[in-house]
Amino acid sequence: MFILWVFLFALAAIYGQGRMFKRFVLRELSYQRKFQQHTCFAGDEIELVEQLENRKSLPVPWLRVESQLPAQLQFRQGENIEVSSGSLYQNHRSFFSLGSYKRLTRTHHIKALKRGCYRLNSVTITGGDLLGLHLLQTQLQLNDELIVYPRIADVPFHLLPSRSMQGEYAVKRFIVPDPFVVAGSREYQPGDSMKQINWKASARTGELQVHHYDFTAERNMLILLNVEDKELMWRSVTNEPIIERGIEWAAGIAAAVIGQGMAVGLATNMPLVKSGLDSTRIEGNRGHEHMLLLLEVMANLQLSSTETFIQLLEYEASLGYTNCDIVILSAYWNDALELASAELRGNGNSVTMWEIPRADSDTRSAESSRQDGEGISA
Structure with a gap:
């Protein structure tokens, strides 16, 4: 009889503590x-x-x-x-x-x-x-x-576009004409704006003269990053490591340029995560805050194609900007891309193509890249 009471008491205790903990344990x-x-x-x-x-x-x-x-x-x-x-x-x-x-x-x-x-x-x-x-x-x-x-790749900064350099060293600012700093006059050339005509100098010389502007530090660099890991790629990337390396190289270029006090922007035929199907474009700027913005954008890039890289190059050319140093990062290069990039050069920009390294051959790949259609050597 005693054992029965002990058994009943144990059952009651087990039931009671179970009910109590089930009711209050998460409160x-x-x-x-x-x-x-x-x-x-x-x-x-x-x-x-x-x-x-x-x-x-x-x-x-x-x-x-x-x-x-x-x-x-x-x-x-x-x-x-x-x-x-x-x-x-x-x-x-x-x-x-x-x-x-x-x-x-x-x-x-x-x-x-x-x-x-x-x-x-x-x-x-x-x-x-x-x-x-x-x-x-x-x-x-x-x-x-x-x-x-993304990791910031150690890029060969000395191989960046030569227009960004002065003498034997990289200057703190890019050099472009400043319309507010007049250094004299020169003969009129086809393509000069009528607003540039110096009427007093033209009357004095008897020939059409235009203002000759001094130079100032406002040149920009634009990084064009191609998500296509091979020719005729559809939407999905099959060789993800090489595109990830391209993003790291874009981060390395941006860090090197901003570290020199210059302005840099980014355009790529990749969308941002959860942002639809639009390509990504960040206008050029300088400073630490802009670098953080670029890094955050690169962190959110989705490895899929929004448009072909040729379409991206054609769109950039249609914007008509000039005096910009453009660095193209792509896993491949062909005649069609060369022709599309020629339009950017025709607008008055320098264009450098760097093939994205496929292994630990960063410097070799950069040295085999092209600038304005010609090879670059270290």
Whole structure:
């Protein structure tokens, strides 16, 4: 009879604690997960912080926190976390146990393997009784983001367009005529604007003269990046590593140019993630803030084609701008692209083509590139 009472009491205790934990285990419980920093470069290691707080007198015997992250965010080995990784995404679980009115913080070390924009969307929290017989589950929405910039490639800056140089060194500014600085007059040439005519000098010499302007530091550079990894590519990129390397080279060129105090812009036949099917174009500017803008744009580029690169070159030529140093980054080059780039040269721009390196042959590839239709040597 005593054993029966003990058995009944045990059943009542198991049932009672199960009902109690099922009802209260997730109450007055808060969970936060965030990146310790919101920007980094590919290859950097950052911290992911989890914080769990129990704001009630009832202890929490166990909690399981499950979530999904892109596989490009790699957890350091030995972390107190269970990870099941696939090719695109990884599922991971964290286990907690909290006493009454306790707060627990865990810091995980994550390596960002690839550029991109990564969001923390939601987590699923599961709790239960002491024996795990009764489970209660809830889902929390998170709102945190990590922007991983592309690596900045070490580009051969001395091979950039010669119009950006003066003498044996790169000047702090690009050199173009300044219409506000008149240095004299010269004979009229076909193509000169009527606004440039110097009537006094024309009357004095008996020949049509125009103002001769001095030069100032306002030349721009434009990077044209081709997403097509081969000729006749459709929409999808098959050789992703080479296009990723092209993005890294674009970042390297932008950093080198801005580091010299110059202005730089970017145009590519790639769309931004979740921005539709439009090509991406950033007007030229200078300074640290503009470099951060370019890096963020490059982090969000989607590896798909919005238009052919020939169409992009034709559009750039149709804009009619002049006095711009243009650097083309492409995995291939052919006569059709050469013809399209000739229109940009005809507008008064310098055009340099760099083939995107396919391996660790950055300098060799740059040395085999073309500037204004001619080879460049280091």
